[in-house]
Amino acid sequence: MLTAKQQQLLVFIQERLAENGVSPSFDEMKDALGLKSKSGVHRLVNALEERGFIRRMANRARALEVLKMPEKLSGTAASNVVAGNFGSAGPRSIPSRDDQGVEIPLHGRIAAGTPIEALENRDSFVSIPPGMLGRGNCYALEVSGDSMVELGILDGDTVVIESTDTARDGEVVVALVDREEATLKTLRRNGQFIELVPANRDYSTQVLEAKRVQVQGRLVGLLRQYH
Amino acid sequence: MLTAKQQQLLVFIQERLAENGVSPSFDEMKDALGLKSKSGVHRLVNALEERGFIRRMANRARALEVLKMPEKLSGTAASNVVAGNFGSAGPRSIPSRDDQGVEIPLHGRIAAGTPIEALENRDSFVSIPPGMLGRGNCYALEVSGDSMVELGILDGDTVVIESTDTARDGEVVVALVDREEATLKTLRRNGQFIELVPANRDYSTQVLEAKRVQVQGRLVGLLRQYH
DNA sequence: TCGGTATGTTCTCTTTTAGTTCACCTTTTG
């Protein structure tokens, strides 16, 4: 599953976390691998993240988390959660995890077809597999409406959203329009405009000036329950 | 199920992964099998993937993963694991539960379009929200194929199955046909016959005598991960 | 609020390693 370098880095990260609970910086990883530039580390970290071995928060220092280890080494696998930047502003809680799963808050419903339903804060949580986490804070929404059925997102599904204010072309995002109406749609950039594309022939694409649209998060997972 | 060469290669891959957690390259596999060209290895790897013994990430180097081993060899190779909490099978057959989540075994892939894939023996688990459990024993399968897309079940999704040998009309079930071919389909009773209905216009309904069809479980949940 | 320090991110270039495909031949097996 891993290349030699990826494995070497993963082991190093995991050791550092076990030793002192602080994840190494890119420079430290660079030195540990005997490199002269940290861009290579960056690539390795991305590869590990892509393969589901670690998780990280974007643009946060020393915010690596080991999700699993290759089987050979699994005896030492730990679930250290460490965020750097202690004592700074913001309630930046990384969801706690144990070996079973991760709990994330359920923030209400999102009408995939029309408007928002303001985020509520009843104490409601769902647990998801650790691998389904994105990089940042995650929360869940219940899908209402059928505008995304052609992408397999049905009315009543629970979607896992990673908080972010940026998204790449083609990603499914929670988009807030005119600061009042949130929907789940595929995002497309088109010059000055942003297109919010539904996945249902009965709905049409909204084309909006970029400034009217605010990305609130991107889709990273989906849960469905059959009755 | 496997040819001699396929088996030989599978064992080699599994050994390498157990030894150092790094999957072998095509060249290394070529040497291990005493070949002079790696195109043969390519064919063998494809065969193993097609039969569900391994999984690989498309266009990634050294990204092989062993999903199961032929029955007669199971256990042999994993014996290198020292004291992992991963490799040990443990008395885990009864799903442990707490308030966080539940771990259920991942039993392999099910080709929603065509044949079965025998249950494997790797200790692989996914955690799911407690509410997603059915009443009986549950396990997970990875969906392969697109025959259920119109019900929002996509290739690569993980489905949660509750073991049962009965199902009501209209439920989505894992059905074993002639004791050898399992598929995920909507079940319909029609007098003496049972219809296995796909959710994709490109596939057609199978109509079978009731005695040829055995229900193995019913669909109770679905998980999907976006990348 | 400003600027400095520490960190993370991107980009371009280069080399090395690895995966894919194709045409053609040989062996095994039902």
Added chain:
DNA sequence: CAAAAGGTGAACTAAAAGAGAACATACCGA
């Protein structure tokens, strides 16, 4: 015998990895 599996070699494409620099962001303290 015919079909399937296996083997060879070469050309081609793509990914992994390393370097170095510029740039962006977060944080901290004055």
